[in-house]
Amino acid sequence: MIENITLKDHWREQRTFVGRIFAGAIIGLVLIGVVVARLVNLQVTNYEHFNALSKGNRIRIEPLPATRGLIYDRNGQIIAQNMPAYQLELTQEGVQNVDETLARLVSMDLLQSSELNRLSGLIRSRRKFEPVTLIYQMSDQEVARFAVMRQEFPGVDIRARLIRQYPYGSIASHVVGYVGSMNEADLKRSDPSAYAGTSYSGKLGIERAQERLLLGKVGYQQNLVDAQGRTLQHIPQQSPLAGEDLISTLDINLQQVAYDALGARRGAVVAIDPRNGDVLVLASTPAFDPNKFAKGLSRSEYNALQSDPGKPLFNRALRGQYPPGSTVKPLIALAGLQQLKESPLKKNFCPGYFILPDSSHQYRDWKKEGHGQMDMTDAIAESCDVYFYGLAMDLGIDQIHDFLVQFGLGAVTGIDIPGEKPGLVPSREWKKSAFERRQDQSWYPGETVITGIGQGYMLATPLQMAEATAAIAARGKRFRPRLVAGTRDSASGEISELAPEELPPVQLSDPGYWVVIGKAMEEVNHGPRGTGRASAAGAAYRYAGKSGTAQVFSVAQDEEYEAEDIPEHLRHHALFVAYAPAQNPEIALAVIVEHGGGGSAAAAPIARKVLDAYMLSHRQ
Amino acid sequence: MNEIGDLNSSTSDRTLSLAARLLKGLCLDGPLLIGLLLVCGLGSVVLYSAGGQNMDLIVRQGTRLALAMGGMLVIAQVPPNFLRMWSPWLFAAGTTLLVLVLVGGDIGKGAQRWLDLGLFRFQPSELMKLGVPMMAAWFLHRRRLPPKLTELLVLAVIIFAPTLLIAKQPDLGTALLLSSSGVFVVLLAGLQLRYIFVLGGLTLGGLPLLWHFMHDYQRQRVLTFLNPETDPLGAGYHIIQSKIAIGSGGVFGQGWLNGSQAQLEFLPESSTDFIFAVLGEEFGLMGQLLLILMYMFLVARGLYIASHGQDTFSRLLAGSIALTFFVYFFVNMGMVTGLLPVVGVPLPLVSYGGTSMVTLMAGFGILMSIQSHRKLLPQ
Numbered sequence: 001m002i003e004n005i006t007l008k009d010h011w012r013e014q015r016t017f018v019g020r021i022f023a024g025a026i027i028g029l030v031l032i033g034v035v036v037a038r039l040v041n042l043q044v045t046n047y048e049h050f051n052a053l054s055k056g057n058r059i060r061i062e063p064l065p066a067t068r069g070l071i072y073d074r075n076g077q078i079i080a081q082n083m084p085a086y087q088l089e090l091t092q093e094g095v096q097n098v099d100e101t102l103a104r105l106v107s108m109d110l111l112q113s114s115e116l117n118r119l120s121g122l123i124r125s126r127r128k129f130e131p132v133t134l135i136y137q138m139s140d141q142e143v144a145r146f147a148v149m150r151q152e153f154p155g156v157d158i159r160a161r162l163i164r165q166y167p168y169g170s171i172a173s174h175v176v177g178y179v180g181s182m183n184e185a186d187l188k189r190s191d192p193s194a195y196a197g198t199s200y201s202g203k204l205g206i207e208r209a210q211e212r213l214l215l216g217k218v219g220y221q222q223n224l225v226d227a228q229g230r231t232l233q234h235i236p237q238q239s240p241l242a243g244e245d246l247i248s249t250l251d252i253n254l255q256q257v258a259y260d261a262l263g264a265r266r267g268a269v270v271a272i273d274p275r276n277g278d279v280l281v282l283a284s285t286p287a288f289d290p291n292k293f294a295k296g297l298s299r300s301e302y303n304a305l306q307s308d309p310g311k312p313l314f315n316r317a318l319r320g321q322y323p324p325g326s327t328v329k330p331l332i333a334l335a336g337l338q339q340l341k342e343s344p345l346k347k348n349f350c351p352g353y354f355i356l357p358d359s360s361h362q363y364r365d366w367k368k369e370g371h372g373q374m375d376m377t378d379a380i381a382e383s384c385d386v387y388f389y390g391l392a393m394d395l396g397i398d399q400i401h402d403f404l405v406q407f408g409l410g411a412v413t414g415i416d417i418p419g420e421k422p423g424l425v426p427s428r429e430w431k432k433s434a435f436e437r438r439q440d441q442s443w444y445p446g447e448t449v450i451t452g453i454g455q456g457y458m459l460a461t462p463l464q465m466a467e468a469t470a471a472i473a474a475r476g477k478r479f480r481p482r483l484v485a486g487t488r489d490s491a492s493g494e495i496s497e498l499a500p501e502e503l504p505p506v507q508l509s510d511p512g513y514w515v516v517i518g519k520a521m522e523e524v525n526h527g528p529r530g531t532g533r534a535s536a537a538g539a540a541y542r543y544a545g546k547s548g549t550a551q552v553f554s555v556a557q558d559e560e561y562e563a564e565d566i567p568e569h570l571r572h573h574a575l576f577v578a579y580a581p582a583q584n585p586e587i588a589l590a591v592i593v594e595h596g597g598g599g600s601a602a603a604a605p606i607a608r609k610v611l612d613a614y615m616l617s618h619r620q
Numbered sequence: 621m622n623e624i625g626d627l628n629s630s631t632s633d634r635t636l637s638l639a640a641r642l643l644k645g646l647c648l649d650g651p652l653l654i655g656l657l658l659v660c661g662l663g664s665v666v667l668y669s670a671g672g673q674n675m676d677l678i679v680r681q682g683t684r685l686a687l688a689m690g691g692m693l694v695i696a697q698v699p700p701n702f703l704r705m706w707s708p709w710l711f712a713a714g715t716t717l718l719v720l721v722l723v724g725g726d727i728g729k730g731a732q733r734w735l736d737l738g739l740f741r742f743q744p745s746e747l748m749k750l751g752v753p754m755m756a757a758w759f760l761h762r763r764r765l766p767p768k769l770t771e772l773l774v775l776a777v778i779i780f781a782p783t784l785l786i787a788k789q790p791d792l793g794t795a796l797l798l799s800s801s802g803v804f805v806v807l808l809a810g811l812q813l814r815y816i817f818v819l820g821g822l823t824l825g826g827l828p829l830l831w832h833f834m835h836d837y838q839r840q841r842v843l844t845f846l847n848p849e850t851d852p853l854g855a856g857y858h859i860i861q862s863k864i865a866i867g868s869g870g871v872f873g874q875g876w877l878n879g880s881q882a883q884l885e886f887l888p889e890s891s892t893d894f895i896f897a898v899l900g901e902e903f904g905l906m907g908q909l910l911l912i913l914m915y916m917f918l919v920a921r922g923l924y925i926a927s928h929g930q931d932t933f934s935r936l937l938a939g940s941i942a943l944t945f946f947v948y949f950f951v952n953m954g955m956v957t958g959l960l961p962v963v964g965v966p967l968p969l970v971s972y973g974g975t976s977m978v979t980l981m982a983g984f985g986i987l988m989s990i991q992s993h994r995k996l997l998p999q
Binding site for chain 1: 764765766804807808809810863864865866867868869870871880881900901904905908909912916919920923926927932935936939943946950953954957958959
């Protein structure tokens with residue numbers, strides 16, 4: 001016990017403590033001595049040097065923005081480039097009163113008063129010596145109007161800069177994207193010194209996704225300026241490094257054909273090379289002119305785009321989710337072959353309607369009088385609904401779900417631009433988690449029936465439909481769809497290609513199943529009763545396809561659907577998927593025309609035009 | 621005539637003794653108070669120039685200063701024994717608040733440091749600047765010194781758990797001040813030299829680990845410090861401009877309100893972290909030496925109070941407060957002159973800003989309490 005009682009030796013502790021305090025004081029004196037020595041070094045030894053920097057001439061660091069990388073299509077056509085333009089720039093430190101200066105520019109009709117808040121916020125978020133662009137492209141009149149008043153606007157100047165220009169305008173606006181002026185949120189997200197001297201950044205599509213590559217590295221020079229801020233001498237310090245040029249997978253001529261074929265209708269076309277996942281076409285209509293964004297869009301112009309009922313800013317190819325309708329039938333047939341070992345030659349009778357056991361509800365076929373005896377090939381070629389109602393019931397919803405997701409449906413494809421939607425492949429499990437009320441959570445057989453023809457809960461984007469069609473064309477081989485095939489060093493011209501990314505393939509127990517479905521899809525276009533035969537007439541090559549019509553609104557049991565009697569926004573969506581040539585396919589596509597009516601009438605001709613363009617003129 | 625002369629001298633004597641009695645009554649320490657007032661006075665003069673001759677700024681800073689001085693006055697009344705008893709509670713409350721900030725604090729300037737208490741926003745890390753050394757001193761108070769190895773492990777947790785929480789916010793400057801305040805307590809407690817060397821070695825070895833935990837912008841600051849010319853548009857800009865400002869001040873400076881770097885806003889953050897450069901530009905080497913002397917006087921007085929402390933807790937806490945104050949201005953001067961990386965430590969009592977001033981003054985209040993309650997304690 002006694003050993004455990006350790007007495008505090010106050011006297012000794014106090015002595016140690018004072019010793020330590022003393023040591024601390026000595027170390028502190030030495031450290032502060034270092035600071036004083038540094039001060040003497042800066043203020044006495046190097047006084048002349050720093051005084052010269054500070055007094056007579058001052059050094060001002062000016063950023064030299066890098067040239068943004070160009071974007072080419074697969075054939076070397078430029079689809080995004082840089083053009084010289086006169087811009088009006090304001091440098092905060094040269095301006096007495098920013099708000100008053102901006103107000104005077106408004107009164108000269110150079111700025112719009114609606115932009116004032118945005119601009120003054122932007123100016124305040126930048127460093128005082130960094131120029132902020134007020135007008136991206138000045139007309140000759142504006143240049144002249146400002147030039148005569150120039151001396152009244154210290155700190156505001158006209159500069160010749162490069163602005164982004166899109167030679168093809170709106171035809172590829174959703175996929176190429178655009179650059180726009182950065183707002184405060186953009187600046188917060190990114191490294192401000194990487195954007196010194198630049199006031200725009202990629203906002204959509206490839207421009208946004210590949211921002212880092214396209215941007216390049218900002219350079220700078222030191223300018224000697226006198227007390228009034230006039231530049232006396234430039235001292236180049238570091239040249240800017242231009243951004244990398246991108247080689248897109250797009251075929252801009254084919255894109256043009258698709259865009260023209262869609263015309264004034266709302267819709268989308270996606271074409272993919274099934275051999276590597278290259279996206280050849282990704283068109284969405286209506287579109288917008290990206291050049292307007294690069295020049296700086298006024299608030300009212302932007303609001304007009306936002307509130308347009310055609311939603312021109314909405315990328316239907318990537319973000320539009322539609323019921324795939326009958327275009328899903330080849331996949332359901334494949335599921336039947338694979339999962340049920342269903343014989344493709346087995347015939348089922350189609351009376352024009354389908355009835356579940358113990359029920360009186362009629363699931364109607366689009367052909368009121370029925371198709372009669374149908375084998376699998378006939379059912380695909382003529383798009384018999386009753387055949388697929390029965391097949392879907394035999395498979396059950398969970399087998400359908402498990403098979404369809406292998407083709408990439410129900411999940412984002414992972415294409416290299418942002419904003420994609422995942423679509424939906426329903427299953428029992430999904431329904432349980434998707435609905436809150438208990439009675440909504442159980443799965444009904446009727447819901448399986450209509451899933452067989454791509455109706456009900458099922459949703460897919462045009463990109464997913466094209467991707468699934470490409471997988472059929474490539475007999476199960478799948479690639480991640482991509483828009484960038486490689487980069488080109490703008491200085492050396494050296495091209496580095498990106499390898500296509502292979503995805504897990506769809507494997508069938510008998511590869512012959514692919515042949516059965518391929519033949520059936522060929523019959524759609526070239527068979528005597530195929531739904532696509534009208535638009536395939538006279539084709540110089542054979543191609544496979546499948547039409548689809550997605551219901552937007554349901555017709556009552558005993559009513560007839562007559563397109564002419566129904567307002568346009570309730571009419572069916574027209575769909576068509578296809579690949580060509582039928583043997584060794586090189587292009588797979590999906591077409592959707594919103595409220596276009598029947599797939600074979602509205603969408604198939606667009607598919608034909610794009611395929612013709614590819615097969616007859618582009619394919620070398 | 622003689623009578624009048626005598627009368628005069630006796631009134632001045634009386635005034636002096638009155639002041640002394642007043643100070644004693646208020647438990648204030650005269651030398652510390654005078655030093656603080658001198659530093660704040662010089663600080664306000666520089667701040668007026670650095671803040672673009674904005675009187676509002678001075679008024680706001682002065683209000684904060686008055687509030688902080690009030691806080692100091694209150695704390696000076698609290699006997700050290702009470703401070704000691706409350707140390708664990710303060711520490712526990714501070715740690716809890718730090719965790720709360722990390723979970724749901726307001727995000728200001730890209731970092732989570734603030735806690736919104738409805739009426740005002742509050743930075744728990746400031747509380748811990750005093751909470752950590754108090755806790756460490758409390759822990760060592762009744763133990764036999766120097767501390768044993770097991771006790772050192774407990775102390776390591778006391779010091780570095782809050783430090784890590786703050787470094788995660790991320791606030792490197794405060795984390796540095798906090799950990800040094802705790803480490804000073806341990807060193808002053810008489811930590812054996814062999815432990816000091818081992819721990820010093822471990823710290824050096826831990827630097828790569830620290831690098832690993834740093835945020836990108838913090839790494840950038842360190843890299844920029846090593847070679848400011850690599851990033852003249854970003855973080856290097858601060859250092860380049862601040863060196864120009866100080867260097868161009870020369871021995872006597874360009875004169876008050878005449879520093880071109882500061883007045884033309886070449887110098888960023890001139891009224892906060894980089895205000896020492898404004899002092900250098902406008903008042904030259906002399907002005908800076910004057911401020912350094914004032915600071916050193918405050919530290920010296922603090923160390924004097926510490927060495928005359930009458931119990932372990934008082935001694936350790938007072939010593940730590942004085943030395944941490946030294947680290948405060950030394951790190952700021954080091955970063956402004958390009959000797960140290962830019963870690964975001966303000967110049968104490970001079971830089972514009974409120975929260976740190978309250979803590980600093982509270983620290984001086986503790987020093988005054990320790991000094992003024994000396995004779996009341998049994999030997």
